[in-house]
Amino acid sequence: MTIPVILNVGVSSAAEVASGNLVLVTTGVTPAVDDLVIACIAYRDSVAFTLPAGWNAINQQSSGNTTAVTASAIASGLMAWIKWTSPAPSLTFTRTGGDVARGVLAVFRGQKATSPLDVSSGATLAANSVTAATATVTTTEDEELIVAMVAGAAAGGSVNFRAVTDPTVGSGVTDQDPGIEGVWTELHDSVTLTGGDTAIAVGYATKATAGATGELRATQAASSRHVMIAAAFKTTLSDRSSVDVSKLAHYDVMLAGSDTAETITKLSRYDVLMAAGTVSVTKFSRYDILVPPTSSFKKRRSQNVILF
Structure with missing residues (x-):
């Protein structure tokens, strides 16, 4: 449903x-x-x-x-x-x-x-x-x-x-x-x-x-x-905007609580990404934590934590 x-x-x-x-x-x-x-x-x-x-x-x-x-x-x-x-x-x-x-x-x-x-x-x-x-x-x-x-x-x-x-x-x-x-x-x-x-x-x-x-x-x-x-x-x-981030460095914390949509080429180690909108990630590095309601990604590692 x-x-x-x-x-x-x-x-x-x-x-x-x-x-x-x-x-x-x-x-x-x-x-x-x-x-x-x-x-x-x-x-x-x-x-x-x-x-x-x-x-x-x-x-x-x-x-x-x-x-x-x-x-x-x-x-x-x-x-x-x-x-x-x-x-x-x-x-x-x-x-x-x-x-x-x-x-x-x-x-x-x-x-x-x-x-x-x-x-x-x-x-x-x-x-x-x-x-x-x-x-x-x-x-x-x-x-x-x-x-x-x-x-x-x-x-x-x-x-x-x-x-x-x-x-x-x-x-x-x-x-x-x-x-x-x-x-x-x-x-x-x-x-x-x-x-x-x-x-x-x-x-x-x-x-x-x-x-x-x-x-x-x-x-x-x-x-x-x-x-x-x-x-x-x-x-x-219709009101959602878009955020395009090529790369997040070590230990970055990204909070997107305004219902935006994110496109991220790469997350580096230990990054924490929290979003209200849809997230598209090309590549995950080790230990990244992603917290969106919906997401798509091309590559992730076994240490990644994905919370929906």
Whole structure:
């Protein structure tokens, strides 16, 4: 089992409004400063939301209607992100009028410090279906976080968030255990009968290698024109720098605790190397001690001590 770089902190309780502005809440989750916080909102009608100050739009689909007839219902949806601040940012998403809206905050930790959003997609189904779907996203780096949401056009639940190509292990009828790379987890799934009815569901997974996910999907209880939005976020791996050392002399102690990556041609006798990042060593001399979490090396001696 591989633990993802970006970890889920939690998800808030759902906030709801019959019309007008929607104020999301942090009930059920406590974001810390610099956490990645993603707002997921399902709504009916075609009146779009305006984001609060500091929030970054990912995708908004706003061609919905207000009918409660399942076969004729069309959803609208919004996904946005922010790097949490102190004092806390505004959670009031504004609009004039409109029908029911329901939303949550999904909180993650371990994203790239600046500009973590890589790619995204969003779509409103062109015809009624129980499969909400949006186009593939092609990640540019390994270990990216994929977050997907469904805005339901009817008050029916969601199951089995998944990708056609990768990650393919769906969240299933019951949620998978969180924190496993390559496996989808459903974070939230709730419905409301207010107004034209809607439902909100959120799932996530870590994609181990860069590349296309294939179409992203989730199965709905009702056949209507649902909305699905997905986004991929880069991890702290993008922030790591590199240290290149040709040779360490006798008795050197090298401490690299800032998550850097080291490339070292040779360690001399009695060197002690402690690192937080990945270490690549061409040659070890006698009695060297290497303490990284992961490493690769071309040559080592029997007296070397390697601690992982």
